[in-house]
Amino acid sequence: MIHARPLPPLDDLVNGVREGRRAMLARAITLVESRKAEHRALAEELMQAILPFTGQALRVGITGVPGVGKSTTIDALGAWLLEQGHRVAVLAVDPSSTRTGGSILGDKTRMARLSMDERAFVRPSPSAGTLGGVAARTRETMLLCEASGYDVVLVETVGVGQSETAVADMTDTFLVLMLPGAGDELQGIKKGIVELADIVAVNKAEGANAARAKAAAGEYRAALHVLGGREAHWSTPVLTYSGLTGEGIAELWTQVRLHRARAEAAGAFADKRSAQQVRWMWTLFDDRLRERLRSDPALRAELPDIERAVAGGTLAPTLAAARIARHFGW
Template sequence: MTNLARSPDLAGIAALVSGVRARNRAAVARAITLVESKKPAHQADARALLKELLPFTGRATRVGITGVPGVGKSTTIDVLGSHLTAKGHRVAVLAVDPSSTRTGGSILGDKTRMVNLAADDNAFIRPSPSAGTLGGVAAKTRETMLVCEAAGYDVILIETVGIGQSETAVSDLTDTFVALMLPGAGDELQGIKKGLLELADLIAVNKADGDNLARARIAAAEYKAALHILAPASAVWQPPVITYSAATKEGIELLWSHVLDHRKKTSDVGELQEKRRTQQVKWMWAMVDDRLKTKIHSDPTVRARVPALEKAVAEGTLPVSLAAEEIAALLGF
């Protein structure tokens, strides 16, 4: 536990802050690596770094993008990101990959899936292994986002794997949540989670080109009808449904204009500011949960007792509530 309490490396942190603020890509990468590190020796430095960077954050447009595998998330982000950098924006893409169950590392190569942005000096792509965290969202994605904002990236695009509860987690990180859909809704609409439609600030049906165009328009009409039976989350915003094609780039400008319109309307009435304040509090409790889990796994007394408790619970000889109570007592609660 001594490593957790050690003093931060102030000189090293100051140099890193300067590098991030100077938009040095290597410094940004090092800062993110530090923030993502699970080593106790790095955690004090990471906390001190984020404290220094915090005043330079919060100005970016934060957009979450989700959709089922095959919907074209990476292609959409590549095209949208390139569109934005051409307009003078600096774009950071935080792509949360499914993790290898054996190694915990990223098994998809985002830079190979976003070929244009990967070669763009005004874009920064950071794949993050989800490592089993809730909904596939990397535990440190929110801190990575702050580093990118401090480095002057004014648009943050967060791609989620689109499984489990990842939609909720990404919605809690971003200002605008975009759900990408496939053409040919029909029966597929029945399988769309009501929760996803409730979270979405914009629904965009991809692959609206060639033979798919008519099906995409029908799908858009189906989603629009579904949205009308739900109470909108915002008093000033009814989620639009659009069609677009990542392959032909038709509709990309429209997609982005809706993101900006959503940001403006919610900001004008204070909804955006309130949403971010609520997110900050949620982030705080998420970090408390992370610290508690770290303590559980690092405390030698708890680690020594846990296997026996797990065995007793699995065999049905010890009630779950009593096992949980014993672990809490060992931690001093």
């Protein structure tokens, strides 16, 4: 029988994270991901203790359709950043993990250069829980990585809609990757994904694909011009690059830095971070409420009847909500 290793004392965890010890960082992340009640108090103390050492990293969300080359792009971008003297953490928000128990980054060989470099830290998303819970724990992980000295945090998502919104709401710059000549240049905009984008980048702009990538970029620029910018201080640029050859990666990072500089100059950067913190608080609170719903035996027994009555039209949703709230003493 294999027994779990006992958790180290809080001071050891904090010091280990602050000293950049990867094994201790991994244990700290495992602690905040834990659903065990006995771990929660220690995790809360840990997050409070490391809070003064967070906030210095540049946080970048990255999304794109399947096959667009997110892993190749992150590997190329991360390797380039390491060459520039940065320390890079790669995290993931994967809503499919709540259904399959798998992970978007389970196979680190997809990011061969980063996974082999001590200056980089690649972490899969948790393997269970609601999207809100997964996103919340990814935020905690991001702060732990910042406290451990990683000055660039890349957050990857493969989901649609809600997962993109969750990642956009925890990062400074949201990067949307697109394919050239896929016949769906405007599809992302129709889904609303591109409307979240701070930067749009068309991948695979090499060889015979280069001309198609430029044409696709032109269509996106025209469409984004019609939509208008979502930030007064920033117009979403559309770039082409190659994750395979690395061409255009430096310009991509230049735009990420420029986006932050413009936000800081406009006074919007600090406001955005503050608003994200408050929304994060409410996300965690909502997560606690859902846990109470799942852990209350009496309510769990009553919920199926309540849902059937609401679905059958014999119980008004307002009254049903009041019956549920009574279990909390409200």
